[in-house]
Amino acid sequence: MTSGGGGGRTAAPRRRVGARARTRLELLATTVAVLSLWEASPLMGMQDFILPPPHQIVRKFLAIYPSVFYHSWITLVESVLGFALAFLGGFPLAIGIVHWRFMEKTVYPYVVAVRLIPVISIAPLMVIWFGIGMTPKVVVSALVAFFPIVVNSVVGLRSGAVEALKLMRSLKATPGQIFWKIRLYASLPYLFSALRVSATLAVIGAIVGEFVGGSDKGLGAMMLQAQAFLYTDTLFVGVVFSAILGLLLFGAVALVERRVLFWHESVSTDNP
Amino acid sequence: MAAGSNGDHSFIDVAGLTVEFPLEDHVVHALDRVSFTVAENEFVALIGPSGCGKTTILNVLAGVVPPTAASRLTLRGQALEAVPRGTVGYVFQDPILLPWRTIEDNVRLPLEVLGMDTPDHRRRVGELLALVGLTGFARGYPKQLSGGMKQRAGIARGLVFDPSLLLMDEPFAALDEITRTGLNTWLQDLWLKTRKTVMLVTHNVLEAVFLADKVIVMASNPGRIKEVLAVNLPRPRTLEMFSSPAFVEEAALIRESLHRDAGAAEVLP
Numbered sequence: 001m002t003s004g005g006g007g008g009r010t011a012a013p014r015r016r017v018g019a020r021a022r023t024r025l026e027l028l029a030t031t032v033a034v035l036s037l038w039e040a041s042p043l044m045g046m047q048d049f050i051l052p053p054p055h056q057i058v059r060k061f062l063a064i065y066p067s068v069f070y071h072s073w074i075t076l077v078e079s080v081l082g083f084a085l086a087f088l089g090g091f092p093l094a095i096g097i098v099h100w101r102f103m104e105k106t107v108y109p110y111v112v113a114v115r116l117i118p119v120i121s122i123a124p125l126m127v128i129w130f131g132i133g134m135t136p137k138v139v140v141s142a143l144v145a146f147f148p149i150v151v152n153s154v155v156g157l158r159s160g161a162v163e164a165l166k167l168m169r170s171l172k173a174t175p176g177q178i179f180w181k182i183r184l185y186a187s188l189p190y191l192f193s194a195l196r197v198s199a200t201l202a203v204i205g206a207i208v209g210e211f212v213g214g215s216d217k218g219l220g221a222m223m224l225q226a227q228a229f230l231y232t233d234t235l236f237v238g239v240v241f242s243a244i245l246g247l248l249l250f251g252a253v254a255l256v257e258r259r260v261l262f263w264h265e266s267v268s269t270d271n272p
Numbered sequence: 273m274a275a276g277s278n279g280d281h282s283f284i285d286v287a288g289l290t291v292e293f294p295l296e297d298h299v300v301h302a303l304d305r306v307s308f309t310v311a312e313n314e315f316v317a318l319i320g321p322s323g324c325g326k327t328t329i330l331n332v333l334a335g336v337v338p339p340t341a342a343s344r345l346t347l348r349g350q351a352l353e354a355v356p357r358g359t360v361g362y363v364f365q366d367p368i369l370l371p372w373r374t375i376e377d378n379v380r381l382p383l384e385v386l387g388m389d390t391p392d393h394r395r396r397v398g399e400l401l402a403l404v405g406l407t408g409f410a411r412g413y414p415k416q417l418s419g420g421m422k423q424r425a426g427i428a429r430g431l432v433f434d435p436s437l438l439l440m441d442e443p444f445a446a447l448d449e450i451t452r453t454g455l456n457t458w459l460q461d462l463w464l465k466t467r468k469t470v471m472l473v474t475h476n477v478l479e480a481v482f483l484a485d486k487v488i489v490m491a492s493n494p495g496r497i498k499e500v501l502a503v504n505l506p507r508p509r510t511l512e513m514f515s516s517p518a519f520v521e522e523a524a525l526i527r528e529s530l531h532r533d534a535g536a537a538e539v540l541p
Contacts, residue, residue: 163368170334170362171385185372263372
């Protein structure tokens with residue numbers, strides 16, 4: 001997805017480079033076509049409070065960008081804190097579930113069951129519990145990001161490269177050695193595939209928290225106000241910046257993944 | 273090196289070894305009352321069709337698979353469970369190198385596990401890498417190595433803690449003929465130098481004759497020993513001997529034993 005130099009990829013055959021250039025050209029052409037049609041929409045009778053043309057959105061952004069950056073910053077901080085909380089809680093919990101039968105029997109069923117609750121429906125409760133400051137947003141963000149991390153880490157820690165476990169058992173390794181030398185590393189590809197999903201979920205959670213949180217800070221709050229005044233162009237600015245935040249967190253995880261999983265054949269593994 | 277020094281002083285003494293794998297509706301006898309002995313410094317090959325339990329014997333000796341209660345196994349006169357850590361080295365069919373460790377660190381892994389990670393032993397890592405011809409790849413990662421190189425790294429890892437028994441499960445089966453012959457010669461040199469007790473599982477009759485003092489011929493369903501044959505050829509054995517009458521005769525004896533009372537399809541490689 002990144003165009004960044006292609007340093008990690010092996011030199012692709014010329015034909016594939018050509019094919020990729022053509023795909024890009026096609027994508028560019030489609031984008032230009034859609035934007036032109038959008039820009040021309042007022043001429044076809046579209047009112048700008050329903051669908052403001054792109055130039056109006058850009059002009060609006062230039063007019064209010066200091067406040068957009070401020071709200072984005074707030075949401076970014078909430079998302080990062082929520083994501084960190086989800087990781088710091090989720091990964092150790094997964095380790096506990098894998099290593100103690102007691103936790104596997106008592107905690108894991110709840111984790112799987114609670115996962116079925118749309119976490120968004122808990123958001124109003126969080127406002128009652130944690131007030132209207134940053135805390136409830138961070139908590140909602142953490143809750144949304146939490147479950148993929150727990151579930152995938154449990155799978156990853158259990159996978160533990162069966163063959164490598166045989167090697168360790170032939171050496172009569174202790175459970176601690178098996179964990180620190182094998183299971184931890186073998187779980188990393190699974191963990192990172194969950195972290196990439198959770199990074200974008202954390203942003204969604206933070207914005208949902210802002211929607212119901214009744215505060216005046218963050219992209220969610222900014223968008224709610226814009227909605228109240230029918231500032232549709234501001235809403236579009238909010239959507240774009242929400243997407244940018246998601247990409248930012250996703251990109252950060254992908255960057256760390258490349259450095260940590262350099263030894264893995266496919267550097268990024270996807271699994272269900 | 274006579275294979276017959278039985279009695280109380282065998283290095284390995286296996287009697288009535290039975291291994292069962294319970295399936296849903298019945299029990300598979302991977303091994304049924306297998307008995308044999310191995311003398312110290314002996315090179316023993318286990319040969320037989322797929323599913324005859326060759327690998328299971330190694331797994332039991334390595335403590336990876338439990339035998340049934342009636343089985344009696346001793347190593348140097350000690351019950352198998354009482355054998356200290358670091359007595360048995362295991363080289364697997366798939367080398368099982370950890371992809372996140374350098375070759376050097378893979379070879380060092382047993383030292384870390386066994387609490388032998390001292391400067392003296394670390395020097396051994398370098399020596400062994402030199403011995404298996406991988407010095408230049410010490411800092412490389414497994415995904416950069418060819419199959420033969422990975423397998424040699426696996427052998428170095430099996431030897432690094434100086435075990436008194438080395439188990440090898442078809443270590444060269446996945447390699448091409450040329451690499452395989454080269455490694456067999458190399459393995460014999462290594463054995464002549466170190467005189468470790470080796471148990472080698474193989475599918476290959478010529479490999480067994482070339483390397484072993486004693487060949488245990490097995491049959492499957494249930495896994496059992498058919499015959500134990502001594503290989504009476506002088507050492508060091510050379511590639512030229514492959515066509516000598518004595519070598520051909522030893523190979524024929526093993527092949528004949530493998531095929532006796534067995535469906536042809538069960539034995540053909």
